[in-house]
Amino acid sequence: MTRQERAAWMFTAPVLAIILLVLVLPTVLALALSVTDYSLYALADWSNLGFVGFGNFTDLARTPLFWRSLGNTALFALLGVPAAIGLSLATALLLDAKTVRWKPLWRVLLFAPYVTSVVATAVVWRFLLNTRFGLVNYALGWVGIGPVDWLGDPHASIPAILIFVTWKIFGYNMIVFTAALSAVPGDLMEAARLDGAGRWARFRHVTLPAIGPTLLLAAVMSVAGFLQIFAEPYVMTLGGPAQSTTTVLYFMYQEGFTWWNLGRASAVAFVLFVLILILTFVQARIGRRYEWL
Amino acid sequence: MAVKVSRLRIGAILTNALVAVLTLVVTLPLAWMVTVSFMPRGESNAFPPPFWPSRWSLENYHELLARRLIDGAWFDYRIVPAIGNSLFVAAMSTLLGLLLTVPAGYAFAKLRFRGRERLLKLLIASLVVPGQVAMLPLFLIFKQLGLINSYAGVILPSLAGIFAVLFVRQATLAIPDEMIDAARLDGASEARIFRTIVLPLLTPVTVTLALFMFLGSWNDFLWPLIVLADQHLYTLPVAVAAIAREHAADGELMMASAVVTTMPVLLLFLALQRYYIGGLLGGSIKG
Numbered sequence: 001m002t003r004q005e006r007a008a009w010m011f012t013a014p015v016l017a018i019i020l021l022v023l024v025l026p027t028v029l030a031l032a033l034s035v036t037d038y039s040l041y042a043l044a045d046w047s048n049l050g051f052v053g054f055g056n057f058t059d060l061a062r063t064p065l066f067w068r069s070l071g072n073t074a075l076f077a078l079l080g081v082p083a084a085i086g087l088s089l090a091t092a093l094l095l096d097a098k099t100v101r102w103k104p105l106w107r108v109l110l111f112a113p114y115v116t117s118v119v120a121t122a123v124v125w126r127f128l129l130n131t132r133f134g135l136v137n138y139a140l141g142w143v144g145i146g147p148v149d150w151l152g153d154p155h156a157s158i159p160a161i162l163i164f165v166t167w168k169i170f171g172y173n174m175i176v177f178t179a180a181l182s183a184v185p186g187d188l189m190e191a192a193r194l195d196g197a198g199r200w201a202r203f204r205h206v207t208l209p210a211i212g213p214t215l216l217l218a219a220v221m222s223v224a225g226f227l228q229i230f231a232e233p234y235v236m237t238l239g240g241p242a243q244s245t246t247t248v249l250y251f252m253y254q255e256g257f258t259w260w261n262l263g264r265a266s267a268v269a270f271v272l273f274v275l276i277l278i279l280t281f282v283q284a285r286i287g288r289r290y291e292w293l
Numbered sequence: 294m295a296v297k298v299s300r301l302r303i304g305a306i307l308t309n310a311l312v313a314v315l316t317l318v319v320t321l322p323l324a325w326m327v328t329v330s331f332m333p334r335g336e337s338n339a340f341p342p343p344f345w346p347s348r349w350s351l352e353n354y355h356e357l358l359a360r361r362l363i364d365g366a367w368f369d370y371r372i373v374p375a376i377g378n379s380l381f382v383a384a385m386s387t388l389l390g391l392l393l394t395v396p397a398g399y400a401f402a403k404l405r406f407r408g409r410e411r412l413l414k415l416l417i418a419s420l421v422v423p424g425q426v427a428m429l430p431l432f433l434i435f436k437q438l439g440l441i442n443s444y445a446g447v448i449l450p451s452l453a454g455i456f457a458v459l460f461v462r463q464a465t466l467a468i469p470d471e472m473i474d475a476a477r478l479d480g481a482s483e484a485r486i487f488r489t490i491v492l493p494l495l496t497p498v499t500v501t502l503a504l505f506m507f508l509g510s511w512n513d514f515l516w517p518l519i520v521l522a523d524q525h526l527y528t529l530p531v532a533v534a535a536i537a538r539e540h541a542a543d544g545e546l547m548m549a550s551a552v553v554t555t556m557p558v559l560l561l562f563l564a565l566q567r568y569y570i571g572g573l574l575g576g577s578i579k580g
Contacts, residue, residue: 002405003483004404004405004406005404005405005406005407007400007482007483007484008404008405008409009406011396011397011400011404012396012397012400012412014393015393015394015397015453015458016397016412018449018452018453019455022427022431022449022452022453023422023427023450024419026426026428026429026431027427029433029434030426030427030429030430033429094311097308099301099304099305099308099309100308106312106313107570108563108570109316109319109320110319111570112319112320112323112559112562113319113322113323115508115512115559115562115569116323116512116554116555116558117511117529117530117558118514119512119514119530119531119533119534119554120530120533120550120551120555121551123537123547123550124325124326124547124548126537126547127329127337127544127547127548128322128325132340133337133340133342133544134342135321135322135325138340138341167319171319175574176573179574224423228425230515231514234534235534235537235538238538249425249515252425253515253519256428256432257432257519262429262432262433266429269423269425269426270426272423272426273422273423273426277421280421
């Protein structure tokens with residue numbers, strides 16, 4: 001082993017060892033755990049542990065709340081990803097205009113919600129969304145919309161949480177898109193303008209191809225992020241009303257750490273993992289089709 | 294011509310106004326959080342919702358932070374110890390995280406060793422695995438190791454900084470090989486090269502990374518919630534969530550707890566925003 005090689009291992013081995021211990025090993029074990037009936041009894045005494053094969057998965061398939069949580073999570077992602085990415089992109093485009101002054105100031109302020117604790121801001125938003133005394137309903141009252149029972153009506157609870165989540169996270173992709181927009185070739189834009197291309201045509205044929213890869217990456221990350229919603233329902237709605245905000249992760253947490261059905265909970269975790277993997281793969285394929293990757 | 298210029302002016306004013314209104318709407322919840330936290334108890338339960346306290350009161354902070362005797366037993370919301378716990382946990386995971394990931398990121402960029410490319414690919418691939426998949430078995434492993442209900446149990450998983458290693462590697466690639474090779478010819482040891490040549494060049498990146506790590510650890514919720522059962526070890530988000538699930542109606546008190554949790558990191562972010570946003574922008578935009 002060369003001197004350089006020895007140094008390289010000294011530099012990398014500690015972090016690799018930790019990654020192995022807290023990420024790789026547990027992920028492999030999760031697969032093993034998902035085919036057992038690991039529960040409170042096994043937690044007390046390992047001899048109570050039994051092998052159940054795909055039992056946990058077939059069991060889950062017969063659990064209505066599991067399907068409900070999958071549906072809720074899908075709804076979160078389906079509505080949330082376009083909303084969050086759309087707002088991020090719109091804001092980045094708005095801030096990209098040459099006439100906008102004090103850009104660094106706006107950027108910092110619009111980004112600020114992203115660095116706050118989800119739990120703390122969820123508490124704030126629970127109050128903002130209060131049916132009687134909340135600012136949101138007060139503002140809606142101005143435009144003639146009657147009070148909405150945001151967190152108490154099963155039809156309003158997902159939009160309510162989505163408003164909060166979008167507010168909290170859109171600043172991140174706004175910054176990412178700002179960086180991408182700065183790489184849009186200026187002379188190409190000028191040429192298109194001279195050729196008489198309108199605002200939309202320039203966006204569609206010059207801007208979009210240039211920021212395509214960034215957009216795709218942001219979409220993949222956002223889908224993964226929205227599939228992992230947990231703290232918001234935990235603090236704001238406890239998964240209700242009528243289980244309308246029970247997400248896959250909330251369901252997993254309850255199975256695992258409220259009822260201590262760690263075998264079943266691991267099966268849930270694996271379903272989530274596979275879903276994220278499939279969606280990432282599909283998005284990468286779509287991206288390649290449009291030659292963004 | 295004059296007409297065209299004034300049309301451009303109006304467009305510019307409208308764009309700027311739009312940006313200002315958007316920013317106002319986005320920052321309003323945080324501003325309201327602060328003003329409500331200073332309102333006398335119960336004042337925010339009114340319609341129309343008051344934005345400004347009738348008088349600035351510290352009673353919510355006193356109720357939240359002070360320990361007092363109720364029916365012969367000491368009671369507090371355990372927010373003060375939670376501040377200490379959060380500070381300690383975030384500081385330790387930042388410090389240890391940097392110690393572990395900065396040298397590793399450098400090694401992946403500049404040191405030649407067998408298996409480097411394969412390891413790098415594995416690291417990138419493992420970014421797809423959501424941390425939650427590992428959480429259930431990790432809980433059982435930590436239970437065997439006696440790490441449940443300990444600071445170490447909270448901190449250890451945050452040290453698996455794959456993203457951090459890749460981030461440092463990316464930044465290190467910009468350092469010219471010639472500088473490192475010249476030092477090597479002068480007979481400097483690898484550790485010395487890293488300390489005296491590479492590390493000073495990586496200072497801005499390290500500050501950015503430290504900020505990412507500190508904020509990430511301070512705001513982390515699910516894992517501390519799982520691993521900490523003892524209320525005296527609760528970090529701020531876990532403590533606030535516990536209060537929030539019981540005291541839903543106490544608007545002013547909850548706002549005070551949100552202020553205590555968000556303000557330290559908001560101020561830290563505002564002070565170091567250049568590094569944070571600069572790190573995300575990747576040096577593509579100045580200012």
